[in-house]
Amino acid sequence: MGDRILIEPPPPPPALDTDNKSLRELKKELLLKEKALEKKEKLLESQLQKVSEKDAELAREKAYAEDLRKRIDHESRERASQTSERERELRIKEQELRAKESLLAARESSLGKEHSKATKSLVAEKSTAVTKLQKAIEEQERSYRMRLEELQKNILQIKDKQTILLSQIREKDIIINELQKSLSGKGKLPGDAAVLEQQKARVDAKEQELTSKESLLAQREKELAGEQLLLDQAKRSHGQELDSKRLELVNLSDQKLKAVLDAKNKEIADLKVDLLKKKAALDLTEKETIENAKARAREFDLLRKQYREKELRVEHDARNKIDTLIKQKDMAILSLTKDQRSKEKDLLTRANRLEEELISAKKKVAKTDVSEKEKDVLIGDLRKQLRQANVSAGERAALQEKTKQLRDQQVALEQKDRHITQREKEIQEALKTLEKKGATSELARVLAREQKVRERETWLEIKQQEIEKNIQLLDQKTRQFEKVRGSKGQLEKTLENVQRFNQQLNEKLKAAQADIAERDAEIKELRQSLIATKESKAKQEQLSQKIKLAEEKEFQLKQIRAEIEVKAKELDKEKTELVRMRKALESTQRSTPFFDKEKRRFEKELDKLTAERIKSQNELNRLIGKRKEVELEIEEKDFHLRTLRKQVDSTKKVIDAREEEFCRREDLIVRKEEGLNIKEASLLQRGKDVDFKEQGIEAKGLDLEKRESSFAEREEETAKAAKRVSVLEQQLKNNLATIEEVAREFSALIKDKEFKIKAKGTKTALEKDITELTAKKEHLQDELKTLMGEQYDEEDSVVDLANKFIDLQGIIRQKTAEIQKLEESFAEFKRQLEADHNDALVRISKKEKDLDSLITQKQAEIGTQQKMLAQKEKELSSREKLLKQKYLEKEKQLVGKAKSESIRHIRKERALIKKERALNATKKAVQKTVAQVKRSVRIQQPLKAVVDEKKEPEKSSARIIKINFKDLLHQCKSFIASQRYGDASSLLAQIKKEIKNAKLTAAEQRAIDLELMDIDTEIKLASLTS
Secondary structure: OOOOOOOOOOOOOOOOOOHHHHHHHHHHHHHHHHHHHHHHHHHHHHHHHHHHHHHHHHHHHHHHHHHHHHHHHHHHHHHHHHHHHHHHHHHHHHHHHHHHHHHHHHHHHHHHHHHHHHHHHHHHHHHHHHHHHHHHHHHHHHHHHHHHHHHHHHHHHHHHHHHHHHHHHHHHHHHHHHHHHHHHOOOOOHHHHHHHHHHHHHHHHHHHHHHHHHHHHHHHHHHHHHHHHHHHHHHHHHHHHHHHHHHHHHOOOHHHHHHHHHHHHHHHHHHHHHHHHHHHHHHHHHHHHHHHHHHHHHHHHHHHHHHHHHHHHHHHHHHHHHHHHHHHHHHHHHOOOHHHHHHHHHHHHHHHHHHHHHHHHHHHHHOOOOOHHHHHHHHHHHHHHHHOHHHHHHHHHHHHHHHHHHHHHHHHHHHHHHHHHHHHHHHHHHHHHHHHHOOOHHHHHHHHHHHHHHHHHHHHHHHHHHHHHHHHHHHHHHHHHHHHHHHOHHHHHHHHHHHHHOHHHHHHHHHHHHHHHHHHHHHHHHHHHHHHHHHHHHHHHHHHHHHHHHHHHHHHHHHHHHHHHHHHHHHHHHHHHHHHHHHHHHHOOOOOHHHHHHHHHHHHHHHHHHHHHHHHHHHHHHOHHHHHHHHHHHHHHHHHHHHHHHHHHHHHHHHHHHHHHHHHHHHHHHHHHHHHHHHHHHHHHHHHHHHHHHHHHHHHHHHHHHHHHHHHHHHHHHHHHHHHHHHHHHHHHHHHHHHHHHHHHHHHHHHHHHHHHHHHHHHHHHHHHOOOOOOOHHHHHHHHHHHHHHHHHHHHHHHHHHHHHHHHHHHHHHHHHHHHHHHHHHHHHHHHHHHHHHHHHHHHHHHHHHHHHHHHHHHHHHHHHHHHHHHHHHHHHHHHHHHHHHHHHHHHHHHHHHHHHHHHHHHHHHHHHHHHHHHHHHHHHHHHHHHHHHHHHHHOOOHHHHHHHHHOHHHHHHHHHHHHHHHHHHHHHHHHHOOOHHHHHHHHHHHHHHHHHOOOOHHHHHHHHHHHHHHHHHHHHHHHHO
């Protein structure tokens, strides 16, 4: 919203007296707004000027970069000419080195023959040692395999025993449960308790025996653990012996060494070919980058022209639009009629109210820490957007789209900034390396210029950030407006009436806003062009990076040239040494035939050297055209050397790291082996525990068998009781049958009795009714008496039968109750047996699961042990490989040392041959001088020496000899001073021989020995320098 032109209606005047005042105020406001527009135009112009200045700076930097390129090309040409001259000198040196290498090759061939003989003898010895080692290893492996097979057999036996025991446990648990139920039943006997107590006592005794056996087993396990530790120590010692023998075997791999050397030579050749290809590719890429840079520079120029044309168009369109807006406002003010002025008074009154509300809104806005200018802008925005609520939604959407675009651009810029910072770090590191290697002053200038360019770019980025901050402020203002609008629902309601009257003005404002939207689009285009400038800056950075790469290559060429100069200096030194040798030959020329021969030989060598120099000069003239190829070869060699050094450093680091890892792994293996030993001991202990438990289970099985026998007896007794019950049941059935028969008879008797009672009733009735039959009375009385007697007898028999029946029913009820009780107890017994059986099955299943889990755990532990052993073998193999590599590297070092020592030995042999020739030549001269000295000593002997000789012959002879030796030593020193080293060495040998025959004191002997040592060292130093 800050970039838009805000055109507001005139504020309400303080008084409503006349219309002229309102028109004047409107004119004032228009003037103020025109001034604000002019200020904004000036700001836009200043921004455009800054952009044009930046473009000019970029063009200058581009021109400077092109100048730098031209300078670099010129310097590269000059350096190429210098390298061609140095290459000639290098070729001369290379030819001399090739001649020396041929000599070394001959010497190496002789050494190789000797080495092959020695290796053959070593291989024979090693083959015997290897066979012995293999036999020992095989025997050890057999013993280990036998041990493993025994362990596996033991494990299988334990598993079989476990299965048998589980089956026995199940059976015996069932029996135990049945016995427990039988014992827990009602029908316990006193004898059963006694039997159980006896069995418990037996079980306790057996448990004590088992505890004693467990203690013995624990002792045995400790002894086995000690034996296992001894075995482990023996294994370790054997492993160390094996490692040492393997190292000896590794030291014999000469053929592998040769193969490795051949492979490395092939790799070097392949690397050279790859480097040539890469260099050609780099040259092509450099050409392409230069062409692309030129094309991009052209595109940048076109974009800049388009950007300037667009700026001019935008300025022209903006001015035209401002003029049209001013004219439209003037026309609108003039078109206001008197009727509208009356309406305007009402509007002004309402506007005053709105201003009061806006003042309260200002206070709220002031609390949000906003500056005064921002407050004014915000209040204007509020007024305007409150008067045109229909347009604000679209503007908000446009603003949101703009903010999104700006944020995306910001993210892209941040990514570019990160890339630039990374590149700057790389450049700084490269600068540090260049400073270490000694960069030129021109490079420093270029880098300083690039730093200035970067500083300017940072300034541009800061400006971009300021623009982004302004955008963020706009976002904040829009948010604040939305908040105020949310809290100002009442204001919107009051302003609805005002909006109706201000529709005409709103239409004009919409037109202005459309113009403003066009202006915003143009601003967008300007921003896009700014982004394009930034992209062009990135391209320029790429160009600068390529320039840096070219400078780095030039620096590498400088290094190569420096190396060439060093080699040239070495050649100069060798030339000076040759000159010195010539002078020494000229100074050492004597009349003797030895020196004449030496002179001729040196002259021949000099002639050969001159001939070789002429040849080398011809070859150099022929090889001048191959300068580029030599440069490539030098660069390839340097690169290859660097890569080899890096590889050596990396391999050293890797070897050190692997050695550390190997040590750590060895420690881990030792720890794991100890843990395995502990686990093995625990497994053995568990096996013994299982055996012990098996014994306990067997004892329990015996007890169970006894209980089973007692249970069988009980079952037999129960069967007998059941038979008795069945017999009783049959008897009861028979009794019931008899009772039923008796009951039938009893019923028949009752019927008869009832009939007789009826007859008695009839009799009584006849006695009452028929009184006439008195005659028959007595007869009837007799009959009645008889009948009554029989009746009483019958009634007694019936009562007896009834009593018997009642007794039988009671007995039957008792027996049936007893049978029911027996059946209930039998059912409960069955239920208990089934429950115990189920419990036993559950326990057995649990035990089976536990045993299965133990077996799986043991198998897993065995598997882990096997894996650990496999890992250990792998680690040992890796260690063997590392040791082989170390051995190969050491052999290479030893071969190099042997070569250097052989070269030294050859030089020493040549020096000794020269010394021997000089000694043979000077022997005669020394003998002559010795004879002369002896004569002079005999003449110069004083008389005192003769007298002393008579008195002390030994002392006098020693003094004479001392005088002779002093003279001889003085003469030897004079030979050394005159550079007659051959004569001096022969005289010194003669002196040593004579000292052996002479009789001297210890002090004299020491003094002469010291002088002889000094003379000998002087002669050797002189011979070495010559």
